Amino acid sequence: MIEVKNVTKTYGKKNNAFVALDNVSFTIPDGASVAILGKSGSGKSTLMHAISGLDKPEKGEIIIDGKNILALNQKAIDKFRSRTISFIFQSFFVQANESCYDNVSLPLEISGTAVNRRKKRIEDALTAVELLDKKKSRARDLSGGQKQRLAVARAIVGNPRILFADEPTGNLDSATGQVVEDLLFGYNKDNDVTLIVVTHDPDLAKRCDIQIHIKDGKIESIEGNE
């Protein structure tokens, strides 16, 4: 369960201060799929960065599995990021000149997974996104959709509990975007993994269990499909 309590994040100082998140509170149950919706500059990315421990709001608490991640030291946050969560980005951020295999291997190396256990997990992840046949190809030789699928493989290889997707289909055409969406929601349902999608695409948001609308750093509304 993710509990966000009274989180406030301000950029800049005094007269130039800009409130990106203003006293935000909500709760996400385990295994849910959540869409964070809002226009650019609304604070939705800041919210995602706060929940993932990349950014530190000055006020409030974010409690994941009973621990306030805002109170953790850097070492514990790094461990949290490498073991518990994972990311998918709009611009993929796959390493163009590395092979698909090495791209997927990165999170396992970061988390210090033993060498002999890596191969199977990497191949399983590549199989899940149907890229096993490309495992030796360089990432730069893949199409956009394939690159994002590779990013999904990289995100799921470490068996994360929470998966963050920042505009995962923003750079894809609708057909390939659909494939990536199916992968993400399939993984969410099959493995009971919490999926948090940041998007301004209403169609994508509709597929999620919960939609959190953000405007000017405040929560406008929280809708549930159930």
Place this chain on the structure above:
Amino acid sequence: MKLRDITIRAGRSLKHAKARTLLTSLAIGVGAFTIVLSLAVGAGGRQYAANIISSNTNEKALYNISPKQDGVDSSKPKKYTNAQIANYGGYEMVLLRQSDLDKMAKVDGVKSVMPYFTVSPKYVTREGQEKYQASIEPFQSEVKLEYAAGNANDIDKDSIIIPDDYREALGFKNASDAIGKKVQIIIEKGGSNPLDPEIKAFEYNIVGVNKKPAVAINGGTTLQMTSGNMKIINDYNLQGTPTYGTYLSASVMAKDDVDVDTVKTNLDKAGYESKTAEDLMGFIFQFINVLQAILIGFGALAVLTSVFGIINTQYISVLERTQQIGLMKALGMRRRDVGRLFKLEAAWVGFLGGSIGSILAVAGGTIANPIISKALKIGDVSLIVFEPLSVAVVVVGLVVVSVVSGILPARKAAKLNPIEALRTE
């Protein structure tokens, strides 16, 4: 993240920028090349010098013994002393007398005293052959001669050792042919009329023919016989002249259980200056070391230049890979590990450069060695000697230097804010 994985990743990202990596490491390679080569030349030089010295000296011996001349200023007129002085090209040497030798023999720790002098006979010849000029030196057992035939094991008052050149000049077909044959040394009697000198022929058996050695200073061009023999002909030669009964210098052997330095101090107290084999070596080694230091200085300068090359390259690499660093940090890579990644890349560059430079130096040196030895006519002696340990130390040292150069860029990478790094457009 495990060091192994970081090392592999570091190596891989260098492989992706082959040209840049190679060029940066070549800069270090120049430094490595220079340093490895100068170390090898230094080692070779020292080995050669040590060879020369050990072939010509004995570690138990003290050489160049001469009376002390305290407070003598050569630029001012000197008071007359009773000492016998020889003048060689403006350099004055106080000669030793028999009384000096006796005094030395009584010094604590001295086993034996051997005067050093040379005799210039009128000429050397043998029956039915031409006359040749020559000079004679006392035979010293510690000087290792290489013999073409015979040896000095049974050298006695009737024996002489001749160089191979004289063997040929005196008409012997080959070296073994000369063994046991007689040569005549013609000596002028001291004090006889220079226009019509009285001469005497001394006859000796050839017991050894020595080759021109690669490392020995003595024995290449002079005839050798026992010190006792030489004294007889020297006395005959100098009788009645002012230099009669004097010697250029002397060497002293220390007793087996006494340290040469102790004997040196004792001799000094008795009023004689002397040099140990180590003293003689010291000056040659100092010369080689200075030369080597200058060469290494040039290498160090090249390394210093390449340090800025590494810093620059690594900074550019950090800028280029901002997104990659951001991603790795977002995925939970620790700041320390990000820093390590870039330091290890620098280490790889250093290792590559050091290896390239060392390999080229070893290859170049190995090819040049016989050519240099041939040009200097020093025989089968290596002047460039590569010591695996010093090459390894150079490579490791350059890796360390590279890592240190990589610290600043690595710190920049480690400090990168992942949110900033991953911001798109």
